[in-house]
Amino acid sequence: MSETEAAARLAAVRLVTVQAAIARAAALAGRPADAIELVAVSKTRTPQEIAPLIAAGHRSFGENRVQEAEAKWPALRAATPGLRLHLVGQLQSNKAEAAVRLFDAIHALDRPSLLTALAAAMAKTGRRPDCYVQVNIGEEPQKGGCAIADLPALLDAAVAAGLPVAGLMAVPPADTEAAPYFALLAKLARRHDLAALSMGMSGDYETAAMLGATCVRVGTALFGDRG
């Protein structure tokens, strides 16, 4: 077996394994598995590492840096129609236009200045990627995301600006049980009538799927450890 064949098989096995785990978690919670989009977080991965997942049929990917994504994805997209690209990292306002041009979903709306920049970029480009408001769900000072107390005002402003707000996104504090934070994010989304919930990573995506995630962001479980 060639190295390329081995990489293709490994990618396919990892993909099926994660998909099966999502389906199992969804079934336990009485949710349809197709209510959960699996976003393969491909930050730091080369096009050569990404290609086997695309070949295995996967179409939804996530990046955390606009410049890195601009370097990698136009060529991959030209080769495979129907790819969906999510921005899962923090976004600087001066990159809002580039992000709106490239991504189908932006999981990083966390402050009024970025909201203004995104609205301007959408008006200019005519593109309307789904926006997720990132919530600092553990109230960690060093972490991005809007404070829980500021969420109602930010959502009101986003609606007033005509942004397509799909839902909420969060990364719970590291090294603690994630479930209470997922449950809290789900409660906030219900309170604001938002359908989409972007939560869950390699270590906890099954828990997130049980607690209402509509989008899980999985890197290492699909690509292996980051070098």
Ligand SMILES: *Cc1c(COP(=O)(O)O)cnc(C)c1O
């Ligand atoms: C890197 C990253 C992920 C994926 O993390 P893994 O633990 O590798 O699955 C998910 N969400 C965000 C915001 C990330 O930056």
